[in-house]
Amino acid sequence: xxxLVCLQSETTGRMVxxxxxxxxxxxxxxxxxxxxxxxxxAVVVDRTSAHCRNPKAAKLAVRVLRRATPEDVRKFDWxxxxxxxxxxxxxQRIAALGLAMKLVAVRYFFNEKKGIFYYTADGRVDFxxxxxxxxxxxxxxxxxxxxxxxxxxxxxxxxxxCGRCLCCSSFMTVFEPVTIQKARKQQIVxxxxxxxxxxxxxxxxxxxxxxxxxxMFSQSDERLIED
Numbered sequence: 547x548x549x550l551v552c553l554q555s556e557t558t559g560r561m562v563x564x565x566x567x568x569x570x571x572x573x574x575x576x577x578x579x580x581x582x583x584x585x586x587x588a589v590v591v592d593r594t595s596a597h598c599r600n601p602k603a604a605k606l607a608v609r610v611l612r613r614a615t616p617e618d619v620r621k622f623d624w625x626x627x628x629x630x631x632x633x634x635x636x637x638q639r640i641a642a643l644g645l646a647m648k649l650v651a652v653r654y655f656f657n658e659k660k661g662i663f664y665y666t667a668d669g670r671v672d673f674x675x676x677x678x679x680x681x682x683x684x685x686x687x688x689x690x691x692x693x694x695x696x697x698x699x700x701x702x703x704x705x706x707x708c709g710r711c712l713c714c715s716s717f718m719t720v721f722e723p724v725t726i727q728k729a730r731k732q733q734i735v736x737x738x739x740x741x742x743x744x745x746x747x748x749x750x751x752x753x754x755x756x757x758x759x760x761x762m763f764s765q766s767d768e769r770l771i772e773d
Contacts, residue, residue: 550607553579553588556622559703561717562588563607576614584656587614587622625654629661632684636663639679647671650698660687666698696721699745706743706751713750724748 549566556576564579571577575590629652636649647667654661661684665671673690680688693701696714703715714721729741729752743749 550593551590551610552592553577553610554591555579556587556589557626558586558701558715559711560715561591562586564588564610565607566593566610569610569613571610571613576619578611578614578618580608580611581656583653583662585611586656587618621656625656625658629654632661632663632680635683636676636680639676643676645671645673645676647673650693651701654686658686660689662689662691664691664693664697664701666693666695695745696747699743704744706749707740708751712744713754718750722750722753724750724753728752 550563551566551571553562553564554560555562562579564577569577571590571593573590573593577588577590578585579588580586632654633649633652636652640647640649646669647665650664650666652661652663661680663680671692677688677690699712700714700718704712706712710716724747726736726748729736729748732752734741734752741748741752
């Protein structure tokens, strides 16, 4: 039986597949899993469905480091509080320095030695003084990372016009190009307010629906040929 389990990150809310190894995990168990920030707190939501046992998923799965201890939970709560405080501090310094940038989110590494500040901007920003101020106050390495508007929506999350969580913040791992031609092929009225997502760009689901529509037409053509 596969050791893959499906977990939900308590930091981002995204679904994560991970190798449990020798750990006998059950639904509801809280675990510490690998992440780009050195560790993430997640809760097991599934371990028996075909979705978890998919062989292709094993190649992209991370590793469960251990069951979360009460100390781990307290530390993550503390990190979230520190990130919120650092976010407010950064906003104040951005306003004081008059920088043309929009702060999106702050993420601390699990070892507390580095913080990443994600932002959007229309062009290049000279944030050298901002980094100095933050490093002096927070006493850690500071990285300013510029992201696009689609990445901003992915990090913040929200609900789409369909009433479900945004695709980018729930299950998508990469952004595929979406063009206006995909909407035209589906005979959708080209109304920017109806075909644009939270990020202001064309909705990612236009690409999903084009694929589904293409499969439907292919199946219809096959039936006509058989008849």
